[in-house]
Amino acid sequence: MADSIIDSLKAGGKKLTKPRQAILAILESNALPVTAAEVHARLKKAHVHMDLATVYRNLTMLQELGLVDPVGLREGQMRYEVRHGREHHHHIQCRGCGRIVDLMLCPLKKLTQLVETQTKFAVEGHSLEFFGWCPQCR
Amino acid sequence: MADSIIDSLKAGGKKLTKPRQAILAILESNALPVTAAEVHARLKKAHVHMDLATVYRNLTMLQELGLVDPVGLREGQMRYEVRHGREHHHHIQCRGCGRIVDLMLCPLKKLTQLVETQTKFAVEGHSLEFFGWCPQCR
DNA sequence: CATCGTGTTGCAAGTGATTTGCATTTAACA
């Protein structure tokens, strides 16, 4: 468990509970973004009983602290991945099997071709959305 | 009602029903992406009675035919916008008021700066995801 | 180490968006 994570929790007035540690362990052991249900399932497989609501509450809280990033792939559910020690990046998902691959790029140039070369995927489309504050809300 | 749309429907073995025409009219009269609930509400305001399920079924079908594009802004609901006669583009949404603005760009270079200059928004983050077919599913 | 205050959790119930089953229309065309 990284110190930076512990520090962030402390700074946010959060406790390092047993269930929370278990969730973080799952997240840190996973390179790819996972859903709340997946985290819950892996916990069960590791014989750690925990309510799904607790998983959701923690993922939300960790996101608010900036410790995990949300990944929306239009699957009807959100995914999350730990930020700690990893570069900002994007993903590509196969429409057939749902497989997700990290794209360790972002400057977004020669986009599609580069993505195809790098992943061997056949790019069919992409989703790009920005978020921010408009003049009225600034 | 554009001929290209009628042709696509026919090609897909779809009927041009009264409710369907009403939905398409709403979509075509809207520059920005709308939710199923919004379409439903605008129909009601125009004194067109229709079940929400019908709206959903049509939006899904129109998307499958490639007549509308889905727009996911992590609002907990999907948005849709007609494709007909419009360039491929992206969006920016204000985290404060939810206002959505079309970004008539895509080559994605000098990304954030260009977006900020063009919209006067303060970009806080963005979501970029690709979709395609992996080697195993090709 | 015992105590206290606040954050946390489990459990059950609640939401909100989207989907589905089915009997009843309706569009398309012969």
Add this chain to the structure above:
DNA sequence: TGTTAAATGCAAATCACTTGCAACACGATG
């Protein structure tokens, strides 16, 4: 106009996610 597949309304069902609340557990303090 008759036939048939597609479409619709309505009600119920899913699904992902959230929330209320009482019991519980960190972790700071003495």
